[in-house]
Amino acid sequence: MSEPANTICVENFYKFVSEGKLMGAKCNKCGALHLPPKPICANCFSTDLKWVPMSPRGKLVTYTVIHVAPKQFEAMVPYPVGIVKLDDGPQLLGRIRDIEPEELKIGMKLSVDFEKPSTAQTQWPTWPRYYFKPT
Amino acid sequence: MGDHTVMNGKPLASIISVGMSKFGKRDGVCARELFTEAAIEAFESCPILNPKKDVKALFVGQMGESFEHQGHTGPTVLDWVGLLPIPAMRTESACSSSAVAIRAGIFAVMSGLYDVVMVGGVEKMTHRTTPEVTEYLAMACDYPFEQWQGVTFPGLFAMVATAHMHKYGTTEKQMALVAVKNHHNGAMNPKAHMQKEITLEQALSSRVVAWPLKLYDCSLITDGASCMILTKPELAKKFTDTPVHIIGSGQASDTIGLYEREVLTSLAAGRLAGEEAFKMAGITPSDVDVAEVHDCFTIAEIVAYEDLGFCKPGEGGRLVEEGATNIDGKVAVNTSGGLKAKGHPVGATGVAQACEVYLQLTEQAGRRQVKSAEIGLTHNIGGLGATGVVNVYKRG
Numbered sequence: 001m002s003e004p005a006n007t008i009c010v011e012n013f014y015k016f017v018s019e020g021k022l023m024g025a026k027c028n029k030c031g032a033l034h035l036p037p038k039p040i041c042a043n044c045f046s047t048d049l050k051w052v053p054m055s056p057r058g059k060l061v062t063y064t065v066i067h068v069a070p071k072q073f074e075a076m077v078p079y080p081v082g083i084v085k086l087d088d089g090p091q092l093l094g095r096i097r098d099i100e101p102e103e104l105k106i107g108m109k110l111s112v113d114f115e116k117p118s119t120a121q122t123q124w125p126t127w128p129r130y131y132f133k134p135t
Numbered sequence: 136m137g138d139h140t141v142m143n144g145k146p147l148a149s150i151i152s153v154g155m156s157k158f159g160k161r162d163g164v165c166a167r168e169l170f171t172e173a174a175i176e177a178f179e180s181c182p183i184l185n186p187k188k189d190v191k192a193l194f195v196g197q198m199g200e201s202f203e204h205q206g207h208t209g210p211t212v213l214d215w216v217g218l219l220p221i222p223a224m225r226t227e228s229a230c231s232s233s234a235v236a237i238r239a240g241i242f243a244v245m246s247g248l249y250d251v252v253m254v255g256g257v258e259k260m261t262h263r264t265t266p267e268v269t270e271y272l273a274m275a276c277d278y279p280f281e282q283w284q285g286v287t288f289p290g291l292f293a294m295v296a297t298a299h300m301h302k303y304g305t306t307e308k309q310m311a312l313v314a315v316k317n318h319h320n321g322a323m324n325p326k327a328h329m330q331k332e333i334t335l336e337q338a339l340s341s342r343v344v345a346w347p348l349k350l351y352d353c354s355l356i357t358d359g360a361s362c363m364i365l366t367k368p369e370l371a372k373k374f375t376d377t378p379v380h381i382i383g384s385g386q387a388s389d390t391i392g393l394y395e396r397e398v399l400t401s402l403a404a405g406r407l408a409g410e411e412a413f414k415m416a417g418i419t420p421s422d423v424d425v426a427e428v429h430d431c432f433t434i435a436e437i438v439a440y441e442d443l444g445f446c447k448p449g450e451g452g453r454l455v456e457e458g459a460t461n462i463d464g465k466v467a468v469n470t471s472g473g474l475k476a477k478g479h480p481v482g483a484t485g486v487a488q489a490c491e492v493y494l495q496l497t498e499q500a501g502r503r504q505v506k507s508a509e510i511g512l513t514h515n516i517g518g519l520g521a522t523g524v525v526n527v528y529k530r531g
Contacts, residue, residue, distance in 0.1 A: 064293035093394035
C-alpha cells in the first residue's frame with residue numbers, strides 16, 4: 001500500500017516529478033519551505049507541513065563535469081552536474097542539459113525540466129528524473 | 136558541542152600501542168586477515184599487554200558489507216584475532232567509520248566499564264572493479280537526490296572545488312601541490328600503498344575524473360587495516376613508557392546531501408568537530424605540530440586547513456603553496472602520505488590516521504619524523520562531510 005498523496009516523503013516528491021511538477025514541503029506553522037521534503041520542520045519542529053508548487057527557476061551555485069560515471073550514466077560522459085539555488089530558496093542537484101560544459105558559469109540562470117516518465121518507475125530506487133537547462 | 140567539553144587538556148584515554156597492515160593491493164587476503172595483521176603488530180609492540188587477559192572489548196570501523204558480501208564484522212575479526220568471547224561492535228560512518236570507533240573506545244574507558252579496549256578499522260576493496268567501488272562508495276552520499284541524479288562521489292567534491300575556486304581563486308595547481316606533497320611523504324612510509332614521488336606536471340596532466348578534479352586529485356582504492364589499544368590514562372604507564380594521550384575529541388554532523396548546504400566551500404561538521412576538540416584539549420590550532428587530515432580529494436585537504444584554523448578561509452591553497460604544511464613546515468600535514476598516497480581503505484582510515492600521529496609523537500616515524508612533535512591532530516570526514524571527527528593527541 002502506498003502512502004497518501006499528501007504525506008511528506010521522497011516517494012511523493014518523485015510522483016510529482018513524474019507528473020512534471022516541482023513541489024516542496026511548506027511548514028504551516030512558520031512558513032519555511034523545505035526541499036528535500038522532511039516530515040519535521042527543522043526550523044520550528046512542527047510536523048504540520050503541506051506540499052506547495054515551487055518556481056522551477058534558479059541560479060547555478062556550483063558545478064562539475066563528470067568524466068568517470070556510474071554504469072547507467074556511462075553513455076553520457078562527459079556531462080555536467082550542478083547545484084541550483086531555486087528562486088524560492090531551497091537548492092537542488094541535477095544534470096544540466098542543452099549546454100556545452102565550457103558555457104557553464106556560476107550565477108547563470110537555469111530552470112528545472114522533467115524527463116519523460118515513460119520508462120522509469122515511481123518507486124524506490126528508480127524514479128523519473130528532473131534536470132536543469134538554460135532559461 | 137557536548138555538555139561537558141571543557142577538560143583543559145586532561146587526558147580522556149591513552150594509546151599504548153598501534154598496528155597497521157601493509158596498505159595496498161592485497162590480493163589473496165580478506166578483511167579479517169588484514170585486521171589480524173594489524174592486531175598482531177599492536178600486540179607485539181606492547182609485550183606487557185596480555186591480550187587474552189587485558190583487552191575487554193573491541194570497536195571496529197568498516198564502511199561496507201558490499202565489498203566482501205560480509206556483514207557482522209565485529210565478532211568476525213574478533214574471532215580471527217583470538218579474542219572470543221569479549222564484546223565486539225562495528226561502527227559505520229562511511230569514510231570516518233573508525234574515527235567513530237575511537238570515540239566509542241574513549242567512551243568505553245571513560246565510563247569506567249572497561250580498563251583496556253581495542254579499536255580498529257578495516258576495508259578490503261581492490262578485488263572489486265572500479266565501477267563497483269565507485270558505486271559502493273557513493274552510498275556515503277544521498278541516494279534519492281544525488282546518486283540517482285547522476286553525480287558521483289568525486290563529482291560532489293569537484294563541486295566543492297569549483298565553489299572554492301570561484302569564491303577564493305584557488306587553483307588547480309594548488310590542489311595538485313597537495314598531491315605532490317602527500318606522495319613525497321608517502322614515499323617515506325613503508326606501509327603506504329603508493330611509495331613514489333609524483334611531479335606537478337604529472338598531477339596536472341592526469342586524466343579528468345570530475346572536472347576540476349583529475350586522477351591525481353583522488354585518493355586511492357586500497358586494502359588495509361589499522362588497530363590500537365586504548366586504556367585509562369592512569370593505567371597507561373603500566374603498559375608502556377611512551378603512551379600518547381587523547382586530550383580532545385569532537386564530532387559533528389551535517390546534511391547527507393551536499394546540495395542542501397548554503398556554504399559549499401567548507402565542511403561544517405569537520406570545523407565544528409575541530410572547535411570542540413580544541414576547546415576540550417585547551418589548545419589552539421597553532422599549537423598543533425603534526426596533523427593527519429582527510430585528503431580523500433586534494434580540495435578536501437585545502438578545506439581542512441581552513442576548517443581547522445591552520446589558516447583563514449580562502450587561504451588554504453596558498454598555505455600548501457608556501458610549504459607551510461610540509462614535514463618541516465609550520466604544521467606538518469599528512470606525513471603518512473595521507474589518503475592520497477598511503478591509501479584509503481575507508482573503514483581503516485580513521486584509526487590509521489591515529490597510528491601515524493602515535494608514531495610521530497613517540498619518535499617512530501623514521502625518515503618522515505617531525506622534529507620534537509608534542510601535539511598531534513586527526514581530522515576524519517565521513518562522506519561529503521555529513522560526519523566530521525577530530526581528535527587531539529599529546530605525547531605522554
